[in-house]
Amino acid sequence: MEFDFQWLLLGLPIAFALGWMASRIDLRQWKRDQRESPRAYFKGLNLLLNEQQDKAIDAFIEAVQQDPDTSDLHFALGNLFRRRGEYERAVRVHQHLLNRADLPSTERDRAQHGLAQDYMKAGLFDRAEEAWKALEGTAFDTEARLALLTLHERSRDWRAAVEDAQKLERGSGTGSYAPRIAHYWCELAVEADARQQASDADEALRKAREAAPQAARPLVLAGERERAAGRHAQALECWRTLLAAHPDAFALVARDYASSANAAGESARALIELQELYGRMPSLDLLAAIGMLEPDAAAQRQRVAEHLVRHPSLSAARELLRLRIAARGNTADDEVAHIEAAITHAAKPLQRYRCAACGFEAHNYFWQCPGCLSWDSYPTQRLEDL
Template structure:
């Protein structure tokens, strides 16, 4: 059978017509989808503004199912819920993203990271730990490790904190020597509470090796030696601190003087007095002056030292000390009144203030209770800053 060319006159126009019709249908469908998608977004936004957050989430999920390219909306919604403290809703949003099979790998990692943040903010540390651990080998690994470090600090899991800090340091994130030293000190305190002094001493020795200039390990080592009736060794630990971190010596100047007195050695007491006086000449401070007074308690000498300090450094604590010694010059009824007024006035100034967040405390903290940063308290009272 021969092919009749006249059929081309029928087939070609028909094929062209069918192609044109199909393109028109695709264009209409695309336009319909583009028109329906904004409606879904506006519906979800309206529900959200009307405080119908559960229905808003469902509306947004429906929108994402119709248009897979709207995952960014989910991330924005989840972050919004997290900031509002609605962690359960944030978890639902990010878990839905992870359940999608068509989500690209980068977006899946991002959703996993967001979910870990939800658990962390909600205080679900065990689930947060698992979520952060799943980010190993991803672009979020470094952020996950830093978050885990904060998590272990809050849960006081110091051994894991040491492991993560060392891993971060080896990975080139930065130096974590000071924080590792703090973690080892925390472990030493736990060992000491369990009556394991030898283990505590080993941990403190490791902390001093990791961060020689960090003050805390030297302070704890000296205080532990003093409690164990080893005042000479305690003095040695405090002297080492003075050589490595002179500013922090103010924190234990009184302990240094007490250790010298506990030795019952006039020679060691005189050596301590000389050390304290030399330090005071370089950096005058009331804790040093008070430590000197323990070793040289004669009222006349104390009055002379306080008067000189008050002339050069007019502080209320020095005025109070001078009044306590020279109060006899006032009337019997006047001295207690003036002393009481000075006590009330000086009390807010005898506090330590965090340099990072301004949180003030009567006691010195190695980790600020306000911002949770380490070593942010200067070793001086507010009045001496």
């Protein structure tokens, strides 16, 4: 049977026409999908700008369903879930992205970064730590190391925090972390002392002073430990280094310094040093220490009275009244005593330290703010001395 080429001539135009029609149908469908996807995306963006997050999430979900391969829509949706506090849904979005085999490495790192943020916000710190560690060596390396440092500070894992800070100092170019490293070693020294492991505390304090030789806290802590051990001469040596390097912080140890000076037989020298410092940085803490070195009651009343004239404050007025009542003994006027008690009550809020970063106030001095966890954010002067 011979093949009739006429059928071929007739079939070719028909096949071409059918193919053309099919391509036009697919092209129209593709164009329609492309139009609908941006429309849903821009609708979500508009709702987001109008702070209608619930409707924005619905619009983004619609856009993702129409174009499931677009990673940017997934990132937008994941960020929205995290901002809304729907951390579980945010985690699922970023994990879905990480499970895609076709995702480029830069987008994969971005998804890992989003996942780490989800865990961090959700308070799942163990998972957040693993997620941040997976970002080391990527474009998010510095941010990951800073996040790990924050995590280890919160968990009080000071040795891990030391390693984090050392890595940041070596590779990130974000500045010196030596003062913070010194704080970590001081924390370890305090913990070792609490466990009565004096040798570990000595080693930690040595590393703190090695990390930041002129930092205030290692000098304060070293003097306190020497004084507690009865080595008053060594304590004075530590605190004199503090006086030279950080005179503004010396008021924190002024009373202990006076006590150790009396015990070591160096009262005269210490009195001269404290008087000279008071002339530059007057405070009631220094006046109290001076009174311990020169305990004459009349002289101390005169000093406090002069301080009250030059630097009026409730605490100075209270101290002067207290000294006058003590001088009168049993003949003290009850009304004066009541006035002294009222001033004492009113002065208490002004005797606090206030964090310069967040405003958290405390009666005790903190090297790290309990409120915002900032280091060295407390001025060493009390509120009424500022």
